Amino acid sequence: MSFVEYSDFIQDGDVAIIYLGHDSMMPVKVQQGAQTQTRYGVIRHSTDLIGQRYGSKVTCSKGGWVHVLHPTPELWTVCLPHRTQILYTTDIATITMMLELKPGSIVCESGTGSGSLSHGILRTIAPTGHLHTVEFHQQRAEKVAEEFKEHRVGHLVTVRNQDVCKDGFGVTGVADAVFLDIPSPWEAVGHAKAALKTQGGRLCSFSPCIEQVQRTCEVLTDHGFEEISTMEVLLRVHDVRTVPLPLPDFGPDPSAQTQPETGEEPHPMCSPNPPSITMKTTTPPREMPGHTGYLTFATKPRT
Amino acid sequence: CVVMADDESQYTIKEGDYVVLKRGDIFKAVQIQPRKKVIFEKQWFFLDNAVGHLYSSTFEIVSGGTLQPQKLRGTESNAKEAGTDNRNIVDDGKSQKLTRDDIETLKEKGLKGQEIIQQLIKNSSTFRGKTEYAQDKYIKKKKKKYENTVTILKPSCRILAMMYHGREPGKICHLRYDTLAQMLTLANIHAGSKVLVFETCAGLVLGAVMERMGGYGSVIQMYPGGGPVRAGVESFGFPANFHDMLHEFPICHVNSLLAGTLDTTAKDPTAGSAAEEKKVKLEKKRKKLAAAADLLKGRDADGLVIASRFHPCPVLMGLLKFLSPSRPFVVYSQYKEPLIECYTKLKEHGGAVSLRLTDTWLRHYQVLPNRTHPLLLMSGGGGYLLSGTTVTMDGAKPAGSQRAEEPAAKRPKLTHTEG
Structure with missing residues (x-):
């Protein structure tokens, strides 16, 4: 198991994702002899997990069952331990394409936060790319570095514990892309420009507030960035439902006299079980995230 | 980590390169060919002069359709005078003193776009009375009309997806670029995996x-009909080794492959020597089929991406069999209803969890100082996605009694008024 390479069977030391039900998952560090408590009962790692195929059904002690899944950045995003606000898959997907990430890309990121985006970046730039990620909070930087190692992507990433606005990314002229998710991105634009290759590259800044976007765009223009473009992407989920639709009864229609008399008298009153049809359709969830942040993209021209 | 020295040559435009032309938000993919006339935005020109220049360079189209590197970026609005509002602006068509013919004469004299715009401003009686914002807007509008520059870009998924969506959405089943971005991420596409692709999006996906x-x-293109269609793949301008990972398999052989009756062994018809050339061709085709069949046989693919004008349900059910358990798949459709059917079918059939029907x-x-707002026009829809993860199939009843992801339909509650 690695976050950048699939394996077929669960091994000691892997991180596996226990799928409990829709939108309910938990990550598990697989360890010989260890146990994990779920709402369907206990999972014994030695017998229930190790040696089993990823994707198999595991019966828990209370008789309920769960599926054990191979980790992916997307599964990790929905079950990682939050130490900060995180970026979700919809924004991550957009960022990945608009930053033109691919195997071999050199990327700078700040802040690292809980590492949700970092895992997505690492998956895309492996096996030959590198991520330089900067986090000013010491414990967070240490914790995320530990997770990268556990997820076997440590060789693809350098975590730096410093303030990107003051000290930059710790590299110059190497990056194909820079990502900023910090409170005052305009203060880091100069460092971002320095980190990018002289041949140019792409930049993205994620900000929840439009005032931040405003200031960032001004500074990007001042620094000679081109193709500045701000957008917002939201995920709309469609829940599939079978819905019954009762049909109305307008009573017998005297104008429809051409119909031949049938033996049975039509019921004079409304039938006790009004006819209805059922159909498959989708409904939107009652509430949905209506705002995550504005994504501002720009191109650094060759300097 | 060892950072390799950048190969400068990859940043230089070369003959034979696939490039993307850009002006404003308009893109066009072309190949650099000697003395080849290119038509872009109602203008024709030759790309020969671009060879040797760096990617992302901007050129001016001069007489005879030749490209000339743009020296300086146009000086931005140098307005000294501006009005405060539009109370004195009257749309009477008399504010511009230059006539259509005057402008044509200026063009014939060989004036550049920037110079024509300066002339237009000079001869506009209302320009100075416009607000600063309206002046910007005026210049932008005239720039679009008179500037004859073109920027030459290195192709990328971002640029090509935006280009197809803007120019020929019908060719890519109206797949919007952000939807394509979701597909690549939801399917966990990454180096080193074995991915099945079924698409009728000109090769963009x-x-x-x-x-x-x-x-x-390895990527295996599962194709319908006589041969794989993928003109769009060319536009990416991939290095030669990328094509080594690309395989193709006709879906008309899926059933026989699954049944184990597909024969890909060498046949030796010992036909006459006249058909020698044809024989070589057939042998090549057979080898390709055998290689793709070998990749599929193990039914251990790591990802499945479907984006086509076909009914997605049979495509998905037919190709899902080739995936290992615990692998993601994603299906695109321009319409929602066929994906509802896929969802229902998968629920009955089992073998998949984490099913989600979404769109973005x-x-x-x-974003401008004091003038930030959403653009007035936006895309009405970018298509729908069904995504999920495969799991092992077992004899037990799927989507068991343990929990239903879809709440049971309630019986309609109606009150009846008697009489």
């Missing part, structure tokens, strides 16, 4: 998957 795999692993809402913004 296939090319996007190949770009994300960077030449590592995308809005662009104008």
Whole structure:
């Protein structure tokens, strides 16, 4: 198991994702002899997990069952331990394409936060790319570095514990892309420009507030960035439902006299079980995230 | 980590390169060919002069359709005078003193776009009375009309997806670029995996998957009909080794492959020597089929991406069999209803969890000092996606009694008024 390479069977030391039900998952560090408590009962790692195929059904002690899944950045995003606000898959997907990430890309990121985006970046730039990620909070930087190692992507990433606005990314002229998710991105634009290759590259800044976007765009223009473009992407989920639709009864229609008399008298009153049809359709969830942040993209021209 | 020295040559435009022309938000993919006339935005020109220049360079189109590197970026609005509002602006068509013919004469004299715009401003009686914002807007509008510059870009998934969506959405089943971005991420496309692609999007989706795999692993294009269609893959301008990971398999052989009756062994018809050339061709085709069949046989693919004008349900049910358990798949459709059917079918059939039917809402913004707002026009829809993860199938009843993901339909409660 690695976050950048699939394996077929669960091994000691892997991180596996226990799928409990829709939108309910938990990550598990697989360890010989260890146990994990779920709402369907206990999972014994030695017998229930190790040696089993990823994707198999595991019966828990209370008789309920769960599926054990191979980790992916997307599964990790929905079950990682939050130490900060995180970026979700919809924004991550957009960022990945608009930053033109691919195997071999050199990327700078700040802040690292809980590492949700970092895992997505690492998956895309492996096996030959590198991520330089900067986090000013010491414990967070240490914790995320530990997770990268556990997820076997440590060789693809350098975590730096410093303030990107003051000290930059710790590299110059190497990056194909820079990502900023910090409170005052305009203060880091100069460092971002320095980190990018002289041949140019792409930049993205994620900000929840439009005032931040405003200031960032001004500074990007001042620094000679081109193709500045701000957008917002939201995920709309469609829940599939079978819905019954009762049909109305307008009573017998005297104008429809051409119909031949049938033996049975039509019921004079409304039938006790009004006819209805059922159909498959989708409904939107009652509430949905209506705002995550504005994504501002720009191109650094060759300097 | 060892950072390799950048190969400068990859940043230089060369003969034979596939490039993307850009002006404003308009893109066009072309190949650099000697003395080849290119038509872009109602203008024709030759790309010969671009060879040797760096990617992302901007050129001016001069007489005879030749490209000339743009020296200086146009001086931005140098307005000294501006009005405060539009109370004195009257739309009477008399504010511009230059006539159509005057402008044509200026053009014939060989004036550049920037110079024509300066003339237009000089001869406009209302320009100075416009607000600063309206002046900007005026210049922008005239720039679009008179500036004859073109920027030459290196192709990428981002640029090509935006280009197809803007120019020929019908060719890519109206797949919007952000939806394609979701597909690549939801399917966990990455280097070193084995991915199945079924698409009728001119090769855009296939090319996007190949770009994300960077030449590592294998991509098998499952194609309908006589041969794989993938003109769009060319436009990516991939290095030669990328094509080594690309395989193709006709879906008309899926059933026989699954039944184990597909014969890909060498036949020796010992035909006459006249058909020698044809024989070589057939042998090559057979080898290709055998190689793709070998990749599929193990039914251990790592990802499945479907984006086509076909009914997605039979496509998905037919191709899902080739995936290992615990692997993601994603199906695109321009319409929602066929994906509802896929969802229902998968629920009955089992073998997949984490099913989700989604679409994305995308809005662009104008960001300017004191004038920030969403753009007035936005895309009405970018298509729908069904995504999920495969799991092992077992004899037990799928989607068991343990929990139903869809709440049971309630019986309609109606009150009846008697009489």
